[in-house]
Amino acid sequence: MFEQLVEKLPVGIGIVDENFLVVYLNDFFKDRLPHENRASYKDTPVTEIFSDQGKFLKRRLKSVFVLQHPSFSYWEQRPHIFPFKSSRPITGEETQMYQNMEILPVKDKSTGKKYACIFLQDVTAQASYFRTQQKLSAALKEEHEAQRKLIRKLDTAQSQLIQAEKMASTGQLAAGIAHEINNPIGFINANLDTLSQYANNLISICDGVENHVADFNDELKEQIKNLFEAQHYDLIKDDIEELLEESKAGLNRVKDIVDNLKQFSLxxxxxxxxxxxxxxxxxxxxxxxxxxxxxxxxxxxxxxxxxxxxxxxxxxxxxxxxxxxxxxxxxxxxxxxxxxxxxxxxxxxxxxxxxxxxxxxxxxxxxxxxxxxxxxxxxxxxxxxxxxxxxxxxxxxxxxxxxxxxxxxxxxxxxxxxxxxxxxxxx
The missing domain is CATH 3.30.565.10 (Histidine kinase-like ATPase, C-terminal domain)
Incomplete structure (x- = not known):
């Protein structure tokens, strides 16, 4: 009964081994796979089944296996991890699914093998509601007042419609907040450039130590090797540059949006x-x-x-x-x-x-x-x-x-x- 319950849960559950091979998928995942993959997904790399998101999944899974800590991804950060559709309960309309993902490290007590369990939750309804509320909240009170006047007084309908729409315009918001946003963007950008240089310098130092480790005595070699492994140096070296680049790209996008909003409000x-x-x-x-x-x-x-x-x-x-x-x-x-x-x-x-x-x-x-x-x-x-x-x-x-x-x-x-x-x- 427990296995049947897991199969039918309205959340995605998948298990992947240390080689990123799929061990198990419940119906939530299997029903959304292409027909040709539904019977042959086992022992197939998850990065091959979901190739478009393979790099992101591999990085998150590797982090879980190495650090043995859960990894979370919320829809605000990455809305569509898996290319799934979500159906509206009343209209049946299909839209791109917004997802929350959690990856947990698990271990087989009998064999000691490590696995990663992927939990995927469909949060399309919550995300849609949140985005709609976010867009409308700033203008809700004024728009309601405008609508009451429109019903009461037809001869002012045109001016009230323009006023209601203008209140929802993002350009009106930009005039007051663009300067305040640009200030922190400037020093964060400068700090990221400095941090990137520091990271490169530290990696160069560590690489130099690795390159000359043969010159040390056996005891020192072993100590250096254990230190690098304990601090997961290979993972840090592989991940740090991409994390910094993602941060810079996100910051640049915020700057572009603010600049365009500022221009739009002029x-x-x-x-x-x-x-x-x-x-x-x-x-x-x-x-x-x-x-x-x-x-x-x-x-x-x-x-x-x-x-x-x-x-x-x-x-x-x-x-x-x-x-x-x-x-x-x-x-x-x-x-x-x-x-x-x-x-x-x-x-x-x-x-x-x-x-x-x-x-x-x-x-x-x-x-x-x-x-x-x-x-x-x-x-x-x-x-x-x-x-x-x-x-x-x-x-x-x-x-x-x-x-x-x-x-x-x-x-x-x-x-x-x-x-x-x-x-x-x-x-």
């Missing part, structure tokens, strides 16, 4: 100004790509500047909403392309995505406030309606063409000299 004052759409497009694409990094993004435009007279903050907001919609419409991996075209009177912006597309019955409603096809809690239905309002204020036109299963194209045509005045911007 020139957001109300009123008409000369706006370079090339700069706006590049900044906005970078910002969206950090949030939805699995997609491929591309900007196509002439080499020359493409300038219009418009409210820069509103134009950025409209473009941001459309690009976010495009990225969110792609379930796994895909592409988002932004194209800029110019003639004597107008500038045309086209945003093309390879997402799921929009059903014909919903095409007439895409610009309606609060209309959304996304699951509850994952969208307010304000993105395209806000973009529509902004484009209309600038005397432009916006249209959507879509085919289910193929993708969507949003086209915006804006006059080069806009008639939008600062008095028409929302208070």
């Amino acid at each position: 020139d957001s004052t109300q009123g008409s100004q000369v706006v370079d759409l090339n700069d706006v497009a590049t900044q906005t694409i970078k910002l969206v790509s950090t949030q939805y990094a699995s997609h491929h993004y591309k900007v196509e435009s002439p080499d020359e500047k493409i300038e219009i007279t418009a409210n820069p903050g509103m134009i950025k907001q409209a473009l941001m909403n459309i690009l976010l919609n495009a990225a969110q419409a792609i379930p796994d991996k895909g592409y988002v392309k932004l194209t800029l075209l110019k003639n004597n009177e107008n500038v045309t912006i086209k945003v093309l995505d390879s997402g799921e597309g929009i059903e014909q019955k919903n095409m007439k409603r895409v610009f309606e406030p609060f209309f959304t096809t996304r699951p509850e809690g994952q969208g307010q239905g304000l993105g395209l309606s806000t973009a529509y309002t902004i484009v209309e204020k600038h005397k432009g036109k916006i249209s959507v063409n879509s085919k289910v299963g193929k993708g969507t194209v949003v086209t915006i045509a804006l006059p080069i000299i806009s008639e939008a005045e600062s008095t028409t911007a929302p208070e």
Whole structure:
């Protein structure tokens, strides 16, 4: 009964030996393996079964075997360790599984053999809830107030929609916190560079001792050998450089995000100004790509500047909403392309995505406030309606063409000299 219970537990349980060969997988793992691997997984290296994550798994397993301490990996650090799907309980919709992983050292008391037991937990629901709450918490109170006013007073609907969407804009947050974040980033980066140099120096010293160990007497040789083994020098030497590089890469990504947020929040004052759409497009694409990094993004435009007279903050907001919609419409991996075209009177912006597309019955409603096809809690239905309002204020036109299963194209045509005045911007 115990074996049957372990087989059917709603968590992944796998056992690997010191050669990284799979000894056991329960149904949670086996049901998610490719059909060709389900009958032959035993005595196969775990790094071969899950080749894309092989290097990461091998490093974690090696650490557990050498140090005989548990190893933990939470979804915030590495969301998708294994390439598994998770089904929503009500809709049945499949999404990439968010996972918590724990690896425990175990020993066979009768043979003394060491094993590692992998526990894998599906935390997709918790992760989805956390991410949604994180995005909405900052604007919840203000958005609720805006929605009450929208219901009560239809003639203020357009300005309230823009205000509600602006409150959720990450660019508004960046203006106040970018400087505070950049300060610790600077000294952490400097410390990491120094630490990397120290690590290289220490490894050079240890390597020098190893290279000249033959010159020492037998007793000293044995002492040096035991010291290196006791402190797991081979593991430290193999792991320390990669740990430092991962830390630097993470720090650089934080710096890029803060820089893009800071740029995005500039020139957001109300009123008409000369706006370079090339700069706006590049900044906005970078910002969206950090949030939805699995997609491929591309900007196509002439080499020359493409300038219009418009409210820069509103134009950025409209473009941001459309690009976010495009990225969110792609379930796994895909592409988002932004194209800029110019003639004597107008500038045309086209945003093309390879997402799921929009059903014909919903095409007439895409610009309606609060209309959304996304699951509850994952969208307010304000993105395209806000973009529509902004484009209309600038005397432009916006249209959507879509085919289910193929993708969507949003086209915006804006006059080069806009008639939008600062008095028409929302208070």
